[in-house]
Amino acid sequence: MRIGELARRTGCDVETVRYYEKEGLLTIPQRDGSGYRLYAGQQLEELQFIRHCRSLGMPLAEIRALLRFRYHPHWDCSGVNAILDTQIVRVQEQMQALQTLLEQLYLLRTECAQRQQAGECGIMKNLNQAAKGEPCLCHPLPSSFA
Amino acid sequence: MRIGELARRTGCDVETVRYYEKEGLLTIPQRDGSGYRLYAGQQLEELQFIRHCRSLGMPLAEIRALLRFRYHPHWDCSGVNAILDTQIVRVQEQMQALQTLLEQLYLLRTECAQRQQAGECGIMKNLNQAAKGEPCLCHPLPSSFA
């Protein structure tokens, strides 16, 4: 199968397939007489493996590592667990950060209820206070946004 | 004050300050005889305004818009509210996505309890199933990771 069909069957862009090849994630495909890439079932599975891992938010470097475990089934799997754990921690941290952000944004949002001049707007007032180093509703403690 | 001091007082990298200038967020500073940038209190506030907004996750384009409201206090503030609302929705969507991810990762993680060969590891088994288009613990419905 050529690259277009592979892409269609995985729901993945043609350019993305070539990108994965360049990044060393997909095994190099054969070429036909015109230089077109020819893929077999092996690469279809590889690509689906990659897309699945991407859908779990994993960076390509870790997917590359997971692919190595795929090709070496006799290896000790503790590296696999470590990758998952890393990913879980990363996602937890991101969620925590977003949660904090959301609370700050909600607080700030309450400061403006109706249309008015920007100079009178509670949101702008808070932002301008923060710019002067004064506390704002979203960062009540003495400045420095940690 | 020169760029180093400005950076130190805002907890922001020198390169970042120059970057903001290039992006049109900071007003162009004066220069001394040697071509060094010289900043006044105005730019200190601007930079703190920018860093504050960045700490709320806002993209530079929206910060640029907020800075325009700062310079035009007589403008109607409804654009400010709109920016906040957009940002809130964006963060909510990201959190929702991360929540889904986290549940999938947890499910997958339960599949391997101890060290073993990668070929026997429940995590790798799931990933390899998904690569074949079969359902996995993290995506029980017939494939396609939405």
Next chain:
DNA sequence: CTTGACCCTGTAGCAACTACAGGGTTTGTA
């Protein structure tokens, strides 16, 4: 024999920085 769909390579763009390389300046001290 021409149109359209497909394929190729290589490069540039996105966001928001970060990190040099390769220079000049200032400041403190020996």
Next chain:
DNA sequence: TACAAACCCTGTAGTTGCTACAGGGTCAAG
């Protein structure tokens, strides 16, 4: 006064995971 550390300058390239061309070649149908 000489030297070095610390600072500043411009400009370019790297980061991540793609996406979007530009400028070409190939192939099947009508």
